[in-house]
Amino acid sequence: MVESIHKSIRIEQRQQGSYFYIPFEVSTGIKRLEISYEYNSRSGEQQDIQNGIFIARPEINIIDIGLIAPNGEQIGASGSDKTHFFVSEHESTPGYQAVPIIPGIWQILVGAYKIHPDGVKVTYQIMLEHKEGLSLYKGDLHTHTLASDGVHTLEELAWKAKRNGLDFVAITDHNQFVSEAALAGLAGVTMIPGVEWTHYQGHANFIGSSRPYDGIFAANSLTEVQAKFESARQGGALISINHPFDETCGFQFNLSQLPFDCLEVWNGPMRESNLKAVGYWHQLLCAGQKIPICGGSDYHRDTPFIFLGGPTMGVYAQSLGMSDLLDAIRSGHSFITFSPSGPVLELHCGEAILGDSVFWSQNKPMNIIADGLLAGDVVRVITANSSEVLFKAPADGRLEIEYGMQSPGFARVEILRAFLPGLPMLPALLSNPIYFDTA
DSSP: OEEEEEEEEEEOGGGTTEEEEEEEEEOSSEEEEEEEEEOOOBSOEEEETTTTEEEEOOBSOEEEEEEEOTTSOEEEEEETTOSEEEEESSOBOTTBOOOOOOSEEEEEEEEEEEOOTTOEEEEEEEEEEEOOSOEEEEEEEEEOOTTTTOSOOHHHHHHHHHHTTOSEEEEOOBTOOOOHHHHTTOTTSEEEEEEEEEETTEEEEEESOSOSSSSOSOOOSHHHHHHHHHHHHHTTOEEEEOOTTOTTTOOOSOGGGSOOSEEEEEESSOOHHHHHHHHHHHHHHHTTOOOOEEEEOOBSSOOSSOOTTSSEEEEEESSSSHHHHHHHHHTTOEEEESSTTSOEEEEEETTEETTOEEEGGGOOOEEEEEEEEOTTOEEEEEOSSOEEEEEEOSSSEEEEEEEOOSSSEEEEEEEEEOSSTTSOOEEEEEEOOEEEEOO
């Protein structure tokens, strides 16, 4: 839905050289704001008959424009150069910041630079695009640039992400912050600031903040480590525990002593340490914990087995804005697939989707929709009590099937694939669960 607001003002010549404001109210749930304006800027055009050319007459009115957020911050100003601009969290017209469209009183900044003696009427059209439903976005939550031990610049990584079919990328260099300003406007991909807090006893990504903690990364006690995590949590960063069973840099801290949002169970190519992480996560689910999973390529450079988007997060979010993406990941509204071209999954139970909770007593079936299957793929549902194969694909295609929960708990989906002849089947997709709670 698009909401339209019309504003019209008259500026007199005595106001020339002054600035003033036009307030307008923005409600919650807006993902994009567009403003256009028009006025009589010239007295018209005349034709020089002798030379056969058009000569533009001088400007008689010049009206500048800018945009102010509810907190008083200047979002942008473009003089009289642009008669139309837009702002959203993930992209904006050059000269304007890409920011969330927060509710409150926004203001158009009006600059009366030049006004005709007769005055001038200026009309403004404000278009507010509401967030409606969820869309699927694909991205990589774990990448490195040459600021740490990667080989690409930020811009090169953004362009590579776009070529690989990704909608968003989190920059998580080792113990190196990246500013949101440095990420702005790169290649049409939502670039998310982050850092991989890298310690001898474990790694964690703090995603969504350009400075999740003050001071240096080094920590020599649990209290100092906890302070880093608490600071990141209070600052709104998404915290993921990275590759907890990696052979060389597994996570050795006690997870019960640290705040975190999700567990990275799929890091780079599927291998034994990832399968151990999936097993550990399953144990936590069986113990009643509702912990979302995430995955990322841990991309540094291309190798025969490592590529940007390997694996890929499939995230159901309200927009490509960073805050909507991270909120969706925190909520478990996501799955992990082996690449941007991997299979896609939808889980529904009534209005609930991946990561949501419903009452088991309502006894609604879970709807499973899997697309992008290849012949031989196996789709199975895993609960605390069983691992049930629902379907083995006889040919490439799509699956729609219902699954009924026999008891409270959780249900998640895995898609298994034999990637090479003779090799065992490995996960091509892992989903977050839907939780079936007792009333």
